[in-house]
Structures are given as C-alpha cells and as structure tokens.
Amino acid sequence: MNIADFQDFARRFAESRSAVISLAVSVLFIVCAVFAPLLAPTDPYDLTQLQLSDALKPTGSKRMLPGEEVRANIRVDGGTASVQPASPTPTRLSIVASPCGPNCLAVGVEPPDAKLASLQVRNLPAGATVEGGRKHPIQPWWTLDNPDSNQARITSAGPLPAGLTLLAIAKSLEQETGFVFRLGTDNFGRDMLSAILYGIRISVYVGLVAAGAAMVLGTALGLLAAWRGGVADAVIMRAVDFMLGLPALLVGLAILAILGNGVSKVVLAVVIVQWSYYARTARSFAISELGKEYVEAARCLRLSPVRIMLRHVLPNCMPQIIVLFTLNIAAAISMESSLSFLGVGLPLTRPSLGMLIASGYEFIFSQKYWISIYPGIVLLVMIVAMNLLGDRLRDLNNPRLDR
C-alpha cells in the first residue's frame, strides 16, 4: 500500500466520527498497555509495597505510613551520651540523646516533627525520674504518653552513674503521606489505578496475541480444508465440530488445570478454543470464493495454488475474519477473566481487569464499589471501542459497501 492509498484509506475512515473516537480510545488503551510501568504510580506486582493497613480505602484517600517502634541503647559516660540503635530492622526515626545540664539527660527522636505515641526509657537508676512520665509498677521503666516535644527529660538528684546504659523505646503514630490512591485500593491494599493500568496491559496482550494466533492458525487450517477438500477437509472440519461442541470455558479450565496458570498458558487455552471459529468461517467463505470464476481465471493464468489462496481468496474472506477477530478479542479478554475468576487463569499476584472485577465482587454490597466498578468501566469501554473499530474496518475492507 503506498502513501496515496493510505491517505485515501485514512480519509474514508475519518468519515465516521464514532470510528475516530474508538480509534483514539483503542490507541489510548494500547498506550496504557505499553507504558503501564511508566504511567502507574506504584508497581502492583511488588508485594513488598503492599500493606494491609491500606486495604479497601476509598477513592482519593492518602497512603498512611504505619507507626513504628524504635529502640536504642544510650550509654551515659560522665557528661556525654552515646546512642546505639538497637532496632532489628532499619527505621525511619532515630533516637538521639544529649545532656541538658548537670544531672539531666534529654532523650528525643529525629526528625523532631514526627508524631510519637509514646516514649519509654528503661533501666533508670534509683532516684532518676522522667519529667511528666509514669513509672512501671515494678520495673524501672518510665513512660511518656503523647510527648508534645517528642522529648523526655531525665533528671536525677545526683549525677548519673558512670557506665549507665539506658534503653529508649519510641513508638510513632500512623503518618499520612502525600501519596493519594486516586481510585482507591483493593482488599490487598493495592492501588487500583496502578492495578487497572497493569490489568489493561494483560487484557490487551491476551486479547491481541491469543485472538491473533487463533486467527492465523484457524484461517490457515480453514483455507487448507477448502483448497484440498476430500480427506483433509473432512478431518479438519470434524475437529472443528468437536471443538465447537465443547463449552469454551470447560476446555480452558481443563487445559489450565493440566498446564498450570500463567499468561502464556491462558493464551494457549484461548487459541485452542478459538481457532475452530476461524477455521469454519475461513473454510466456508473460501469455498464460496473458490467457486467463482476469478479463481478459475487465476488458475488459467497458471498462478501457484499458494498465491491463489493467499493473494486472491484470502483477501476476499478477510472482512468476515476481521469481524470475527474483533469479537474474539473481546471473547478472549472475557475468557481470560473468567478463568482468572475461577482461580486457574493468572496468578493472584498479577491481576487482570477481569480478576479485579471478580475480586471486588464480594465487596460491592458493602459499598466498596470502586474495586469492581472502575475496572468494569475500563473493560466495557475497551470492548465497545474495539467492536466499533472492527465494524468500520470491515466496511472499509469491502470496496463494494463503500459507496
């Protein structure tokens, strides 16, 4: 196709506004699919980022940092104090200590604006007190609840004994962050926006690859059956009848139950189910085309059978196959989500749109609608856009329909 042909094609395509809109939407979805890792605010596949405290948050809520506990040993030596962090894991807060005059030691946290739930100092020697704190009934532990200044001042009547080691434990409050869950979170605390973007990626991939592979395989077999006829035709068409007789979902379930889950296996299952539709359609249209005189003319021009089938017969069957293709993209996406819903499609850690819808299903009656609704809208728009696009392509593909 040269440039002039293409311009002509584009001009005719643009005559339908709904087709242009659906093309734009489809392109948008493909961009989303391709650039999902760049567009998504979080990586929904990274399980370490998930925290259960974020689960089921509505649209627009902010991510909360959970409170943490910080421990440090403070060694007091004469007039100086040295701090030895003692938390088992790295922490955002750190404990600092400094003398605050004779017989006085200030214990605080960095950064100073952190909100603390409590600050406890253990192993105080007799006679030392924490200002405003309360002592444990038995142990020499002093606790300060909701310290305003994030600081505990230890005072004692006499100088603190040399070599004294204190243990300070700070517990911080939950902290709000600047990160907003624009579409809320699901029941694992996953950001829905990111999950939807990655879900589009999976759906588009499965839809295009599976329906495309099924189209190539099924059409090739259909053309072969139409061209060879006889035994080849009988065998292929009996296989088609067999496949069409089985419920698609059941076949998918059986295949995935044997092979295990994963994107490539879902694709394989869809191809095994869908090739028969293409084979049947391609065969019946190819047979009707083969009966036309232009095929006899091509034979008389001594063109090779492969060329006749691919260059002359196939393009005349293409409009019907493309219609089937658009329908089957949607069917492939829905089959993938059905399989995921049944727990055999994709692993739970890699949510597709269908799986997000399914996972929100159990919360929809507790008014946590966003888990199902947003992926549902996205899926709906995607399928409608692809169907409109396919319809327009079909019309353009058929020169006779075009005025």
Add this chain to the structure above:
Amino acid sequence: MNEPIFEANDLSRSFTVGSSPFRDLANHFLHDRQPTVLRAVDNVSITLAEGETLGVVGESGCGKSTLARLIAGILPVSSGERRFRGEAYESLLARKRDALKIQMVFQDPLSSLNPRLRVGEIVGEAAVLHGVVPRAKVKDYVVEILARVGLPADSVGRYPHQFSGGQRQRVGIARALAVKPQMLICDEAVAALDVSVQAQIINLLMDIKRDSGLAMIFISHDLGVIRHLCDRVAVMYLGRVVELAKTSELFASPTHPYTRMLLEGMPKISMQRRKFMPIQGEIPSPLNPPAGCHFHPRCPIATDHCREIRPELREIKPGHMHACLNIEAR
C-alpha cells in the same frame, strides 16, 4: 490443412454427484448406493487449426463449460488426451510459462474479476510473475493492453465494481491478452451482456483475432453470433459432439436431426441474433441419459437401432462429421 494448434482425443470428464469421504467409506462397507456419476463431457474429439475459430453450440447443461475448462487445462480429464502443438497437457502444464499460451475469457464479467484487486493488478499480475514483462515496465504495458481493448488509461487504478458490464468483459479480455496467448477460449463471453454491448465485444474479439491471428474456441448458445464469428462449428448434445462442420456448410445443409431442429428454430433473416427455440420433447437428465443415441427420445427418425447403439462421430462429407446412424451423405 496445416498442423493443428490444439487436438483432443476421446476427451471425457465425469463428476461424482453427492459423494463425500465419509459417505464413500460407508458405501464401501455397506455396499449401499453407488454414487451417481455424471458424464459432463463424453468422448469428445476435436481439433483446432492455427488461426481458426471453432464454435461450440448446445443447450444449457450439455457440457460446453466443462469442455472449455478441460481445453484450458484448469480441470483434469477423466480419460482421453489433450495436445497443444503436439505436446500432451501433462507435460505442458508443468511448464507454467508455456501453459500460459492457452487463455480463457469467462461468462460472468463480475465474478470473473477479483473484486479486491485493481484493474492494473488484475491485468498485470500474471505477466509480471511469469516474466512476460519486467516489473518496472508493467504499468505502461498494462495501459497499452487496456488501450487495445478500448479502455482508458485511468482504469488501471480502479476496482472492477466501478465499471459497466461491457467494460468488465474488456478487462477480462485484457487479462487474457496480457500474457500473450496463442489460443483463446471464450465461454459464453457475451451471454451476460446487453445486446448493443454484445456487438461491441464481438467486434473487439474479431479485431483481436484479425490482428494477432489467435486461434479461438467460441462457446455460445447464440447461433447468430456463432455464424458470424466462427470458421467451423461443433454441436453438442448431452456431453457428446453430434455434428461438426464448416460454418457455411452446417448452416446451409445440417445433417444431424438435432442440428436441423436447432436451425429450424432460427429465423431465416441472416445476422439476426436468436436464442434457441424450444425443441419438442424434454431435455433428458444428464444424470441418467437415454441409452444408445442420447437424442433418440426427441428424434423424429429414431429407430430401434438408435435405442441400443451409440453412434460414433463419422465423416459423411470431407470436413463434415456427424453422429447419426440413420442419415448418410446426401
């Protein structure tokens, strides 16, 4: 007469009606119904001389199109042999470049053109593929061929549905001419056209024949057209040739009863085009033709003989052959 360009000896073609691999298998074990065999072309022998035009006439379903496809080499024979310039088709068809020398023009101007190709490609495709013309020059070549059949140069970029019936038939003729054929088979090439357009296409074919000396087989059920265009005529009845003679001789003194009935139905005003007049008696089913001479149920001079013995085509005058048991040379 000089060496024939084409020669067919005892050409036959049967079709099995209502068979499928599974049914065949079932029949094989159950010894059930035998699949019905239809002899569409039955022991036909014809020759075509260089530059000659042979007409083939006959009622619908008598096997004219089947014969055309056998001669074009796009349908395998059931038995018999076909020779082009003395060479058997089996070896000729293996060399595609040489097999191109036999071309065909089809009846339906629309369905004989691929609707998804532009005229430029329809006409030029085979010529380029078989090296008749280099790819770089194909555009000019196609325009030249189109001019020869009377189509404007801008037809190249158009699709078949954008033409009228007569123009489409010109495209079909251009497609055949583009590969430089030496023998052209026209299967009812004008039957689907309007009367005025028919005349134009016939004139075009005659011009082409005069300019290039093409040998032609012209199939029609229009006796006027045949008389106008052909040097010799073969009359077919239910798969068999029943009479074969020079056009003038056949129209002046037909010998076979079937031919006579055909011509009686034709008005005497010469050049007036005429379709077959209905002939008394029903056309027998080709699936179950009468024994002996196929024509005997409708023949006014049939004898018991005719019901049993199959008449062979025999020469009754030099250059005039017929297949009738009862009528001898006059």
